[in-house]
Amino acid sequence: MQPAEQAWLQQAQQGDDLAFSYLVEAYQRPVYNLCYRMMGNANDAEDAAQETFIRAYKALERYDPSRKFSTWLLSIASNYCIDQHRRRKLPTFSVDALDSPIIPDEGLSVEAQMLQDERQVQVTALLETLPPKDKAAIVMRYWYDYSYEEIAESLSLTVSAVKSRLHRARKDLAGVWSEQQENALSMERQNYERSSV
Amino acid sequence: MNDHQSNRPKIDRDVHFEDIMLADAWRDVEHTFRSAGEVAPLPGFTARWMQRLELERQRVEKRQAAALILTNLIIALGFLVLIGLQFVPAVSSGGLLSLWVELLSRIVVTVQTIVGVIGAFVRTIPAVLPTSWLVSAVTIMLVVIGLWVFMARRILVKQGVSHGETEN
Numbered sequence: 083m084q085p086a087e088q089a090w091l092q093q094a095q096q097g098d099d100l101a102f103s104y105l106v107e108a109y110q111r112p113v114y115n116l117c118y119r120m121m122g123n124a125n126d127a128e129d130a131a132q133e134t135f136i137r138a139y140k141a142l143e144r145y146d147p148s149r150k151f152s153t154w155l156l157s158i159a160s161n162y163c164i165d166q167h168r169r170r171k172l173p174t175f176s177v178d179a180l181d182s183p184i185i186p187d188e189g190l191s192v193e194a195q196m197l198q199d200e201r202q203v204q205v206t207a208l209l210e211t212l213p214p215k216d217k218a219a220i221v222m223r224y225w226y227d228y229s230y231e232e233i234a235e236s237l238s239l240t241v242s243a244v245k246s247r248l249h250r251a252r253k254d255l256a257g258v259w260s261e262q263q264e265n266a267l268s269m270e271r272q273n274y275e276r277s278s279v
Numbered sequence: 280m281n282d283h284q285s286n287r288p289k290i291d292r293d294v295h296f297e298d299i300m301l302a303d304a305w306r307d308v309e310h311t312f313r314s315a316g317e318v319a320p321l322p323g324f325t326a327r328w329m330q331r332l333e334l335e336r337q338r339v340e341k342r343q344a345a346a347l348i349l350t351n352l353i354i355a356l357g358f359l360v361l362i363g364l365q366f367v368p369a370v371s372s373g374g375l376l377s378l379w380v381e382l383l384s385r386i387v388v389t390v391q392t393i394v395g396v397i398g399a400f401v402r403t404i405p406a407v408l409p410t411s412w413l414v415s416a417v418t419i420m421l422v423v424i425g426l427w428v429f430m431a432r433r434i435l436v437k438q439g440v441s442h443g444e445t446e447n
Contacts, residue, residue, distance in 0.1 A: 099332065106325045114320040128320060132331050139332065198315075205315045208308065224312045256304035263304070 091151065095142050102142070105151075106135050112152060112226065113159050119221045120163035120214060122206050130166065134159040149235075156226070157236035160218035167214040211258050216251040219244055 087108060093101035113134050118127035137158050138145075145154060209217050218237060222228040228236070234244045361376070405413065 110324045115317040118318045201315050255308045256301040259304045259308045
């Protein structure tokens with residue numbers, strides 16, 4: 083954590099809204115990204131990310147400075163998303179995800195941007211095959227390079243449970259991916275055969 | 280059995296092949312994840328959060344005000360009922376209030392008696408029992424309490440596992 087962020091944190095703990103808003107500005111991206119990956123669409127992700135910061139603001143007094151602030155925030159976000167899944171029994175992959183507002187990267191060409199959008203849809207579809215907790219573990223591991231211990235702490239699991247969850251999730255994702263590739267190949271083959279006839 | 284023995288290398292080969300396929304597929308998935316990067320929220324996220332915080336505060340204030348009004352209302356209603364009862368001839372002549380006062384005073388007297396008995400017992404123990412007995416009794420109590428706390432923690436707090444986690 084940067085010294086400036088530490089100062090904001092201390093000021094926020096004394097009830098300074100503006101100081102906390104700087105922290106929101108600094109951490110909105112990872113929190114939103116985790117929520118987006120877990121909820122599968124932009125509207126729910128925005129709501130979950132906003133709620134995460136509200137909960138963090140309310141619980142600021144209980145924040146343990148020995149923990150990484152980002153880990154603490156992502157832990158709140160993932161637990162909120164897991165609860166939402168459980169309460170609402172969220173539908174898995176929705177059409178909304180296809181045209182969700184993904185902010186274009188200024189440096190990318192139109193073609194590269196399209197490819198990136200396609201990749202986002204692919205990622206969402208893949209993650210939607212996993213249970214919420216596994217999804218959170220995968221995002222923490224492969225987007226933020228969290229250690230098993232950090233994931234365990236964030237998701238209130240044991241380290242061995244995290245390892246077994248990640249192992250199972252990797253296997254499932256690889257299976258889904260192979261299936262998708264096979265389907266795409268057979269579609270291409272059919273199209274080729276049709277066009278050659 | 281012979282069939283099994285002869286087929287086993289083939290089964291092993293198949294399993295190995297499947298593992299390699301999955302490992303390759305996972306490599307592709309991991310590459311897709313890592314290259315997908317972070318998804319950012321729409322611009323103005325912080326401003327929207329500030330608005331939401333303000334709304335949340337208003338909601339809490341409203342809830343607190345409603346709770347205060349409701350509490351006062353219940354207390355006022357209680358008084359009204361008590362005062363109203365005095366106008367009912369049967370109750371007012373019997374003195375419902377005096378019945379309540381009598382009941383409350385009985386409770387207070389009983390509690391005071393129990394506390395007094397326990398206090399006297401505690402004060403007399405040191406004179407009756409030798410010190411070594413007292414030390415042993417305190418030690419046993421502490422050990423038992425420690426065991427209770429330990430058991431309660433084991434039962435109530437599944438450490439490191441949440442939401443009905445069953446694996447490991």
